[in-house]
Amino acid sequence: KSTEIKEIKYGPLSPANRTDEAMVAFRNYGLGQFIHWGLYAIPGNEWEGVSARGGAAASEWIRSWRGPSAPKDWVNTYDNLYKQFNPKDFDAKRWAKQAKDMGAKYVIFTTKHHDGFAMWPTKYSPYNISKTPYKKDIVKEVVDAYTAVGIDVYLYFSVLEWNNPDYMGKEPKTEEEKKKFDKFLKYTRNQLLELMTNYPKMKGFWFDGTWDQSWIKSYDFTYNLEKELREKHPGLIIGSRFRNDEFGKRHFDSNGQMLGDYEQGWERKLPGDITWLEGRDWDCVMTIPPNGWGYMKDWSGIYTKTTDDIIDMLTYSASLSGNFVLNFGPDGQGNMHPEEDKIAKELGEWMKINGEAIYGAKHAGMTNSKLGYFTKKADNLYLTVFNRPVNNIVRISVPKAATEVPVSATLLVNGQMLEVRHSDLGIDLDKNTYYDVLLPKSFQSDRAFVIKMKTGAPK
Numbered sequence: 001k002s003t004e005i006k007e008i009k010y011g012p013l014s015p016a017n018r019t020d021e022a023m024v025a026f027r028n029y030g031l032g033q034f035i036h037w038g039l040y041a042i043p044g045n046e047w048e049g050v051s052a053r054g055g056a057a058a059s060e061w062i063r064s065w066r067g068p069s070a071p072k073d074w075v076n077t078y079d080n081l082y083k084q085f086n087p088k089d090f091d092a093k094r095w096a097k098q099a100k101d102m103g104a105k106y107v108i109f110t111t112k113h114h115d116g117f118a119m120w121p122t123k124y125s126p127y128n129i130s131k132t133p134y135k136k137d138i139v140k141e142v143v144d145a146y147t148a149v150g151i152d153v154y155l156y157f158s159v160l161e162w163n164n165p166d167y168m169g170k171e172p173k174t175e176e177e178k179k180k181f182d183k184f185l186k187y188t189r190n191q192l193l194e195l196m197t198n199y200p201k202m203k204g205f206w207f208d209g210t211w212d213q214s215w216i217k218s219y220d221f222t223y224n225l226e227k228e229l230r231e232k233h234p235g236l237i238i239g240s241r242f243r244n245d246e247f248g249k250r251h252f253d254s255n256g257q258m259l260g261d262y263e264q265g266w267e268r269k270l271p272g273d274i275t276w277l278e279g280r281d282w283d284c285v286m287t288i289p290p291n292g293w294g295y296m297k298d299w300s301g302i303y304t305k306t307t308d309d310i311i312d313m314l315t316y317s318a319s320l321s322g323n324f325v326l327n328f329g330p331d332g333q334g335n336m337h338p339e340e341d342k343i344a345k346e347l348g349e350w351m352k353i354n355g356e357a358i359y360g361a362k363h364a365g366m367t368n369s370k371l372g373y374f375t376k377k378a379d380n381l382y383l384t385v386f387n388r389p390v391n392n393i394v395r396i397s398v399p400k401a402a403t404e405v406p407v408s409a410t411l412l413v414n415g416q417m418l419e420v421r422h423s424d425l426g427i428d429l430d431k432n433t434y435y436d437v438l439l440p441k442s443f444q445s446d447r448a449f450v451i452k453m454k455t456g457a458p459k
């Protein structure tokens with residue numbers, strides 16, 4: 001790393017590691033839900049029975065697909081799908097209840113994806129929900145229903161728009177281009193202010209589609225816009241994917257300072273270890289299929305993550321002090337995929353028992369264990385066990401310098417007390433000391449289970 005500090009005019013606009021109420025809430029969410037819903041839900045990643053898999057990056061990208069069953073004027077066909085958008089089964093309260101039962105503390109909802117279609121009746125573009133047979137304001141229904149059950153709402157917003165004639169990916173150079181893109185920037189500002197005005201209960205934005213040169217070169221505009229958004233909505237939370245500095249550095253400025261309140265780069269991937277994060281807040285957003293955020297009718301022939309996979313990634317995220325956000329792609333009628341329903345239910349059952357190892361729980365500073373992941377909260381140390389030892393001895397390595405060590409243990413699933421004993425193993429005894437938690441042979445579990453330990457001064 002270079003130690004030279006660059007002069008930066010367009011660096012961070014909010015302090016690192018904010019400690020206000022909104023940010024503390026964000027830090028403690030643990031589990032969130034993402035919802036990708038828009039016109040792409042109608043084709044569901046296929047057209048006239050032909051799958052777009054492989055042809056499109058993901059189901060919500062089907063507009064850019066050129067598959068064999070796509071008509072010649074496919075883009076036009078896609079752009080007219082709104083005339084059919086009439087989700088007769090949509091009930092935001094039902095979704096909110098499902099998310100609540102699953103244990104989600106926040107939801108990120110697509111107000112507008114790359115296709116440019118607005119799920120709210122925006123004044124700034126005719127291409128919006130009010131022109132569909134459904135007519136009603138979907139963003140409002142989602143914000144109200146989720147807020148009513150105590151789930152915080154974040155608005156996903158794609159800056160880039162495929163079908164907007166004023167949008168361009170490259171840097172605007174000619175006077176005409178500059179005029180056009182300037183119009184687009186004003187439009188973007190209007191929509192964002194409109195969203196904050198219409199839905200004052202929203203907590204933040206999850207920005208996307210900010211990677212094009214046109215946006216990157218608009219750093220003066222985006223800096224001032226972020227400032228304005230924050231002024232108009234105290235406590236607003238914005239991730240690191242909104243803007244860049246004047247040198248084109250996105251997510252982090254040229255001095256490595258994060259641009260935004262949390263690191264937003266963990267899209268379908270997870271950090272390798274805690275050192276990557278350098279104490280920053282972050283979230284991981286994850287699909288159940290390999291890729292595909294919008295509805296996919298057909299889940300056959302691809303690896304779709306199991307509830308156990310999800311619990312693993314969720315617990316791992318918590319062990320590195322991050323939030324884990326699970327994506328759902330409802331169909332054109334407003335129903336979740338049946339597999340999503342199943343995972344939501346199973347995850348909720350697990351969270352009801354084991355959620356205390358996730359919510360508000362942070363990196364425990366323990367040596368990584370092959371058995372599972374550690375989290376901590378006050379004087380509680382949690383170990384979510386994925387790999388149970390055949391001898392039922394859960395051996396925990398504690399750094400010798402630790403002032404807190406496990407003194408007692410229980411199973412979260414049934415409250416059973418477990419014996420904890422100090423053991424002297426041979427490995428690195430100058431650095432580590434060992435504690436064994438004994439599992440009863442009779443204890444059975446077909447999912448990961450949590451050992452909750454109380455910590456105290458070593459005897």
Ligand code: JFZ
Nearest residue numbers: 036058060061208209265267285293
């Ligand atoms: C974007 C979208 O293109 C996609 O459709 C979906 O909405 C997802 C949540 O976000 O895809 C991305 C965005 C960022 C990265 C990768 C895919 N990234 O930073 O690596």
